[in-house]
Structure formats: structure tokens, C-alpha cells
Amino acid sequence: MTTELRTLRPEDWESWYGTIIRAFGGVPEEPEEEARWRRLIEFERALATVDGPDIVGTTATFSFRLTVPGGAAVPAGGLSVVSVAATHRRQGVLTGMMRRQLDDVRAAGEPLAVLLASEPPIYGRFGYGMATQQVKATIDTARVRLAVPPEADGVRLRWADPAESLQRCEALYARLVPGRPGMIARASDEWARDRIADPPGDRKGASPLFCVLAERDGELVGYARYSVTPQWDEAGPHGTVGLRDLDALDPGAGAALWRFLAGIDLTSQIETGGRPVDDPWLHLVSDPRRCATRLKDQLYLRPVEVGAALAARTYAAPVDVVLDVTDAFCPWNTGRWRLAGDGAGAVCERTGAPADLALTVRELGGAYLGGVRLSALAGAGRVRELRPGALAAASAAFGSDLAPWVPHSF
Template sequence: MTADAAASDTSPLRAPTIRTLNPAEWDTWYRALEIAFGGREEEPEERGLWRELSDVDRALAAWDGPAVVGGAGAFSFGMAVPGGAVLPTAGVTMVGVLPTHRRRGLLTALMSRQLDDIHERGEALAVLTASEPAIYGRYGYGLGTWRLSLTIPRGKVRVHSPGDAAVRLRLADPAESSPACERLYASRVPLRPGMLERRPGWERLPLLDAPGSRGGYSPLQCVLAQDRESGRLLGYARYAANVAWGPTDIPGGTVKVRDVEAESPQVYAALWSFLLDLDLTETVTIRSRPVDDPLLHLVSDPRRLEPRLSDSLFVRLVDVGAALRERGYAAPVEVVLDVTDEFCPWNTGRWKLHSGGPGKGASCERTAESAELALNVRTLGSAYLGGTTLAALAAAGRVTELRQGALAEASRAFASDIAPWLPHGF
């Protein structure tokens, strides 16, 4: 029976069973999850890439007889955390249940089983992006990063260069330039919490350009910024353009920027100057940038950027002790945290966190000492990458201070000077 047929199966309900997927079952599993997400079939190029990137041994399927009725997958990532370490992280993906099987506890069973599996693998962190953000808080995922989307009218803003850069811009084939771009991207990962290592195969994701998904835009374009003398790559941008003509033959196209990376402020400014000055276009858009993106401070009129804030990465501490030991802290801290965790009971209890500050390392062990801050694991996830302070979460009633001064001390230590950001979805 196909997943499509399962959606309309009227046979008596059986208790679904959950087990790890076999490789031969991947297409059936994936199609069932496409139905759970509305039914649109992905382009063959997209489906093929996700098939190759999938960790099939991490894919869980819920079966009602011979039919897949739900599932949850995970990728094996490395994610940058405050202090520059890159930690093994489970990238939770393709979580869904068919409409015929919702409201029966199946999603909770899948998420609980997945957390057990992640813990057994020794991964201290799990992350996801949410199609419906209201769902995942109850499973301990806290909103850890935000993203900015920008819509910029060409000709209405100027980019102020922080200084002259000895840089040459040239157009390049996206695939041919990919190895050099990936090396530059890799060098940027430890510098910003939330960025993901692109492990083998993932270098294809930024190049994904299925013709059926272009929506009238050009094939993917790439511009490189290189040192004038040595030719060394200093930055790059990938984009597509949709040139449109109005009724009076006035061009009104849009440039859709996919990603921009640069080694220096000067190179970043040069790339944006290029993107904002392409002929036959009047609007430049980009879907995801950090909330502290330099462009906000490089342009003549930031109001013209039309910034829009959206949720991005949700973070879950699967092993509280390991996760808190492995990240860096912006200030010295010694605090006893009373943590509650409904789905990972091994996290519940009091943990003593100690760090001497930047570069000093940290310890986090169970303790019988009196608690000084009380919070749940979801709140820890929101604060973990440093983009949301514990003080802000306390103002929302999500942290209880049990020792005067403990909140301010911990909030300073958990904060990050660099806003965390997820560079691409999964």
C-alpha cells in the first residue's frame, strides 16, 4: 500500500508501531511525510539530495500495518556554540503525522523515542526548525536563534564602505567555485554560535537549484570577491534574478540573495554594493541574516531595509551537564541550577555550573547544594546559544531567582557578543 492510499484507508485502527527505517523504505516514508506537510511533491533534484543526505539509521517511522503514518528523522551535525567549540548535534527533521492519525499521542511517542536515541548516541544537543513553533516547546525545545529577512529598494540606499578593499569582483560558475567558497564558509563557522558545519555532501545544499522550483528566477548566480594581488578568495554571494517589465516598459525585477559570506567588513560592503546595483532590478531580498548583521549599519537608511524578525532555530539540551560544560562563558559564573525536564528525566535535578570566564573552561556537575536559579530545559535551550538573555527570560516568568544576584551573574555569563544564527535550513 502506498502512503497516498494510507491517507484514505478506512480499515479498523491498529496501534501504530515505531521502528527505525530500512533503506528500501525511505521513499515510502518520505512521501508519507510530504502528505503530512500538505502533499506537495518535491522536485526530483530536491528529493534526490535529501535522500543522499539522510541518515537512514536515524529515521523513525510509525507504521499502521503496512502503511507509514508518521515519522521523525535526524541529521548528524556539528554546531558552533559560544566560545568557538563545534559540538555534535542532532538536527531533527521531517517530523510529521498523517491527518488520519493526529491527536492520538503518536507525535509524543516519536519525539520521546527520538530523544532517547539521541541520548544513547552521546549527543548533548538537538536542534530543529519548526513549521509550527507552538508544538515543540512541550518537548523541551526553546527558541534559540532569530533571523532577519530584508527587502531593499534598489537606488534608495547606499552602502558606506568601512574603507577601501583591494578586492576584485568576478562572476563565477557556482559549482566550480564551490570548493573555495566552502573553505571560506568553514572558517566562519566557529565565529558565530548556531552555524553548522557542512559535512561531506552538504556542500551541495547551497547549490540546489531545481528548475521547477525557481519561480521565474534565473539559474543560480555567484559573485566572488578576490584579493587583487594574490587572487585569494575573500568573500562570495549567491543569488538569482527575476527581471520583470512593467506596462510602460520600466524594469522592475527582483534579486533574491541566497547567501553572503566575507572575511572583512570591507569585502562584505563591496559584495552588497554589487547586489544593490544590478541592472534591470528594483528590489533586493534576502530571507535570512543574523539579527546583528553588519548591513544594518552599512546602509545610508536602515529603515529602507524593511527588516522582519522571525523565529529560526529551536535548541534542546539532551545532556544538560555535557552541554553546559562544553560551551564558553562571557564572564565568571558559579551558580546552582534547578532544572526540570519531563522527557529526559536524567536532566532533572540540581546542577552546579562553574566557569572562570572567557577561555577558562567550565564544569557542570550534579550537586546537593541549594538551588539558586530554577528553570526548565526549554528555557535553557532558549539561552544556550547566547542570543536571548536569562534576564529577559526571567522577565517573562521563565526563570525563578532563588539567590539574589544569581540571575544577573548567570545572564552575563550566558550572553554572546555575536548573535547566534542558523545559516541554512535542514
């Protein structure tokens, strides 16, 4: 097989996008959806593997800034739309694209690479570790009650057009981004508009997208975007509220929005979508068993430059540890690194000192945002303690007060 890996050209779009659609099931998307993707794709960071006249592999990288523990916004390459034609599997197409993509991320000065995996087993061999999880739930609002704080009563709710309110909602979202690891700053207005994309063909019987604003003394303190799927039987109505986004600046605003969603007429449940594993609603409900929670993997992360990545975040406790890192796919990371840091900052440099912990870059990526404990990975045999006491100290230091979460698809 002779293939060529090249940067995506505008004239390749139709064939390139068609390859993606075929790889993800072959169901055509509405023209509006295709046009949205074309506006989002950074052509200079998208790749096509070509075999003669045919595009047989695709991938794209988005330029993001990812919040890490401590609040810094760290440049990260966001990998997406990875596909290989079924006719060209196991012929090195994927490996070639992943090699080029990570080399390009490194050349761009981005110390991190991230992705949302359609098939998680694929990406471990390229050094990506599961860094965040999310909770999905079906809340039985006919039986579950919410115990909201008194501050919720001082919040005014009102309807808003999703497009007309987008700028205000995005300003609120931007205020929240530095506060939780894993959150992604919107790279452009197009990414903001992506949050309210609502093609009629994708609704599957649901209403158009609704938006409700939460205000206090005229200031926006929260918002929720959702749809309603009506359903009736002989017992009466039991529609579903499908929650897309809910962001709030304080507990009262968040609780007021949850109370509103739970009380929408002619509905009996809320489908939450992916929420943080420490989301406040989990502690507002009267009966968590009737919320049908499901834990799901979310963001996968790998350090592209170990030293720069570890120095970019802060640490929950003082740490001084030598890490023996193995990285088969990006060998420039392999070796011993001394990490010294605390809540004010950190340095991470190569060292010849004896190692305290041994791990691969995949484990480092999993623990990086503080959502996966190094001690848990050690329990699975994936981190080895070489100096007694080093594991507990490092595991505590890598932790995060708020669970990392990514409310941003790509």
C-alpha cells in the first residue's frame, strides 16, 4: 500500500467529510451540521491520508486552552474526527496520523493533547489516559424532591432566546472556566454557537432548544438550556426534560434552576447528560436511587512535553518526587523527571537522581487533572513505588478539590 499523509485542503472537504460520515455509521448529516463542522475545522491542523484518489484516513486538531489545577489555562491540542476507512485497517494509517498529530502539537508549543474517545481502547497505546469522568442520570421527578437552599428563593427566572442570550451566557461560562480543571475556554465565537446548535433532524421528537436565565438584582447568575420530549399514555403525561447545559455562579442560582427543571409541567424525568461527578444536584435530591446515575469516562489526556505539562499546574500539597517516565510513542519524554511544587507553583526538570515512582505517560495523563489518584493506578499495578512513602505523598499532591470535568464537546 502506498499512501500519502497531507494537510487538509479546501478542495478535499467533500471527500474528507464523507470519509468521516462513512466511518461513523454512514448516516448523512443535515447540511446545517456539515456547514457547522466546516466552520469549526482548522484546515491547517487537519490531516488526510490519501490512497490514490481516495481519502482513507482523517483527523483534526483544535487549538484549545485547558484549565488545570491551580486555574492556569494551558495550551492543548484537541484531537477529533479520527477515522480510518474499513478498507485500510491494520495498515499503519492510524499510527501515521497519530505520529504526525503529536509531532505537530509539540511543534505548536502545546504541552498537552486531549480527546473524547469514541472507542477508548484505541488510544492507550498512544499514551492517552482517562483523566475525567462524568455522571449521567435519569432523575424521577415524580418521586424525587429537591431540598434547595434559601438563597434559591431570591433568584428570578425568565425565558430567553438561546441565540439572543448567548453572549451573556458565554460571559458567565468564561467566569467559571478557571475554577474547575478540565474546562475549556471557547476558542472562538463559532465554538460558542456550537452550544446552541439545534438541527431539527437531530431532535428525535424533542422540542426546539429552550433557555432559562437566572438573575439576581439584574445580574445573570446562571442559565439552563434544555428541550422537552412529550410523551403520553393512558395514565397521563410523562415527558422528559433533556438537559444540555446548566451553569451557575453560586449554590442558590444552581438550585433554583434545578428546581425549575424538576417542576416543568407534563414531565416526569430529567435526562441530565454528562455532569461533574461532584455536581451539587447529587446532594439536593431526596432519593439518589431514583436518579439512575451512570458513571462514564470522558476526557483522555496525554502530556506531550512532560516537563512543561507538570510545571504548568499547581499541587494540592507540597511535593518533591522523582518520576521515572516511559513514553514509547513520544520518546523525548522518557527518563527521570524531578517534580517540586506546591499550591503556588512548580518546576519539573530532568534529573539523574534515583526514581521514587515509575509509570508510563498514560498514567501521568490520567492523574494530571486530579480526577484519578496515583494510588488507584498503583493498586492496578500501573504505578510502581520505588521509595517508601513517595506514592501517598504524590497521590495527595496531584489531587484536585473540584473534580475535573469537560462541558465542551469537540
